[in-house]
Amino acid sequence: MKVKDVMNPDVVVCSPNDTIGDVARLLKQNDISGLPVVDDGKVVGVVSEGDLLRLLEVPEHGGLWLPSPFEVIEVPIRELINWEDTKRMLDDVGSQPVEDIMRTNVYTISPEDSIEKASAIITKHKINRLPVIEGGLLVGIVTRGDIIRGLGKL
Template identity: 35%
Template sequence: MNAADVMTADVETVAPDDEVGEVLARLADVNFSGFPVVDEGRLVGVVTEGDLVDLFEVEDRVLWIPIGIPPIVDTLTYAFDLPGDDVDIAAHADDPISSVMTEDPVTVDADASLDALLDLLANPERDINRLPVLDGDELVGIITRQDLLRGLRRERDAAGVAGAE
């Protein structure tokens, strides 16, 4: 079993010049949290809910307060949103998605093994939730963590592993 066996082939994409507001509206209507960004058939990036949330985060209004005295007590840090103006979503609605997307995302080929996919999607340092699948430069699919789990389950069931229910 490889990437081609677990990927979703019908991939919804956005273009680099699509507006942030438009992409936010599309995300509200789907059951996933990001899109590959494709320009003239070539993958140029990935945009996620996290990228869009970061766009509207007002860092200078947040006060971080450490609580606890190490090493006796673990230090916890709490964030308090200080009073201030509301976030103006309209201020970024017309921005192109290319201004917030992640460029040069990690990708895999259709023949990538499940072990290779697992190494990428389970790596906490990379924190990747989706892997675009390429055939050369062409986007042919996408694999999410959920796709990989379903594939591992099918492989386990096919092998007749005990406890596979």
């Protein structure tokens, strides 16, 4: 079975200049976990939920920052500079262009390649989706779920 037999030709995409906030809304509205970043029909990057979640990592807290009720009470006691810097960082994230966080080393596949090859790339590189490229342009996307559904048809 070939990639073209299981791929989705209706790909939700964004441009490098779209804001992170817009991309987050696109992911939610389309119930997807990632999408290609396209410029003039060519894939220039990929952005995923994981990329967005990494924006919430605050180094001085050693990981993901989720305030507890106790932290809210502690705010006056903490160093206000750190709290304000963290708050400002979170407020500014949504207005940044997606090109600031997208991954540019994109693995792709041809519609004529086998689903076994697609599966091997996805597994080897621990990714969830592969843009399908023909003649240098995006023509579809294939996900882990697409491949599994294809295997069910064999």
